[in-house]
Amino acid sequence: MSKSKATSIERLKEFINEYRRYKIGIAGLILLFFLVFLAVFAPVLAPREKYDNWYNLAYWKENPSGVPPVWVNLFSSQKLPPHKIISIDSSEAEFTESGGTYKYTTNVTYNFKYDVPPNDIIIRILGKTYEGRNVSLSLKIIRPDGYEIKLYSSSTVFPEEYDGRPCKTIVFSKNREIGRNIIKWASQFENETNLRTISGRPEVGRWTIYALFSKAEAGILVGKAPMLRGEYSLVISATFYSDADEFYGIKVIIAGATFGLAGTDIYGRDLFAGIVWGARLALIIGILTSVVSTFIGVFYGVASGYAGGLTDEFMQRIYEIVASIPLLPILLILSWKFGATIWNLALIMTLFYWVGPVKTVRSMALQIKEQTYVEAAKAVGVPTRRIIMKYVANQVIPYAFAVMALSVPGAILTEAGISFLLGGRGVREPTWGKILHDAHAAAATMKGMWWWVLLPGVMICIAGLAFIMIGNALDRILNPTLRR
């Protein structure tokens, strides 16, 4: 026993040494490590909350919709601002009390150093007034060139709810008062012709934000003036009229023109989270399907070949029928009906994927059965089970590993294709295929949102390639006839 153990360790060492010689196998392992890293550290790289809320579109409302990843700045001469959220707690606000008024003032600074203004600025003021009375809010901005613009001043209630607390939301590009104030201020620098072009334009929209971040010179209102870089401060104040009122804090969202490592889709979903969590889903589907189905297939093949006779004939007929079933239409209807989760889908795929190794394994078993040493073992009275374990398994198991690796890409690609077609009717989890379904359904290619299409697809390729490369190296080591 101890002797055989020693040899098996030696054989493993020999195998590892040989594996190292195949560059392709090493490259495959590197890709696999990358995927496993993403899959294991998914909760660290992107919070689980994002994964859980993938289809809860309200969760993503604050994100800019359909913006590219931040690293596009590396490839473009135009620097785009990233997404930024600044939260200020009530304790950080400056508090003054005079004659029954309670005033909280906060000063938010934003260092702007880009070639394009932010998509938008959204301010949420969180608070509660006694019996729903009014609160006075005012808003001004101090630009790097010293101009101070009063943007907003109004007496209001907290009409919305945010994070379970009453809230008032001010969206710069949609607020008429802010738009009017910006235009009024900017008009003093503008020349006659430009003023004529803008007359009659609605006082809302992104063009007002352009003016806010442009240099104070002619062209400011038509997007011709250069950007004014530097530190902008937003001064937000809330005045309450009762000591029963409460102020919780302020959240300023500077909606960027870029977002995260993989951009966002049109719903504002952080695609990086989808890609990272998708790695976990793809690996689960691919590995589970291939391991289970290879096991079944190998056992089936060995049993069929070893049993021989009518049993073999019968098992081969069954095998042939399953092997001839067209995968796409069958998997489509089965996963439509039963594929609510990736676990179900993996199980469904296993029903058809086990046929992969049957034929080769059966012929291996047939060959080994005829060997003289097996005949000898039989003659001596070694039980069948042990013969199979000792002689057949020895040859079949290395082959099984190669099959396992080589059938992972098929499972991952099939899952992606089915999820792509089925979309919302397929698995519940946001797999790469489903992200691509959403991209196609939203005409992402037409809208030029390449990151939405490119990145999930590249991940599918990486996953497939990793296992093909590993399987290829294994195959070459274990099937010496293929060596060339």
Next chain:
Amino acid sequence: MGYGKYVLFRLVNLFIILGLVTLLTCAIFESAMTQMVRAQIDEQVRADVMNYVKQQQSKGYVPTQEEIREFEQSRRELYERRYGLDKPPLIRILYRVRDVMTLNLGQSVSEQISYAGSREVKTIILGYLPNTILLFTTGSIVTMLVGLFIGFQIARRVGSVLDRFTSIFAMVTYSLPMWWTGLLFIFLFAFQIRIFPAGGMHTLPPPTGLLGYVDLLWHLALPLITYVFVNFGGVAYVTRQLIIGTLQEDFVMAARAKGIPERKVLYGHVLKAASPAIVTMTTLSIVNSLSGAIITEAVFNWPGMGRLYWIAIEANDMAIIIGLTYVLTVIWLIALIFIDLVYGILDPRVKVGISGGR
């Protein structure tokens, strides 16, 4: 086994598989289909009752509530009998299997899916099918030609740059989903460099005459390029492997030893011995690309079965899905049998199904 017996054996297998797949499909969609049929019956009965009342009134007779209810009941029972709703579910499934296998596929559920004004599932699928065949056969032919040519070339230059490049290329394209490649190509060649249309089969309105064909080719180009790009590497690689395998055989060495020129060895001896395997392996890889090609149609809005799948899934149209499953299975099995039979002719030694490979 004689050839005739062999063909018969394959055909029997085909019908068993076809029956099983149809049974599975019908069983899965049993409850949904029954619901759908009930809704259709309700509609029908309502229309019949209206007609009945109108007819009686034109004869100058106003039917009583009792009579109307009686008529309605009798019509409903008639339809339920006709659609087998009075039978237990198992029998109902078997009826449906019979219907599907005789292409009696019923009506599409959603209003927006139709072909030439007809909502008959059979008409719709038969309308979309030729477009799939057009794209798939042209794609297969071009892929075969390119793949075989490159495969021969690299088999003669093992270890060359072209050889290594093709092997890596084949590996990469094997892990490329065809439909995703289509999305990328649309982005690149239809929206960035605008040289091909983004999808569809004709410009609207479709030009007539010779221009119509040019227009069709122009629309066909990008899906075709996608198809060939993803598949030819695999065909080339398989061809290379098989030729190299044959080159190692003893008879090749013997031929070389006899002093037969290398060209003759390659095109005479090697090709002759390797061609059955090459034909089967490459056709098999082509048949296996059918799924990918079907999904790719959805990407290109190519009005074939893949596009039909996409809209039927969006519209939750079970009748279409069942029909598509059936038709696709038939096509798939015919393709498999075709390969088997060709293999049987090319290599008379082997009269066993090779449909096992995927």
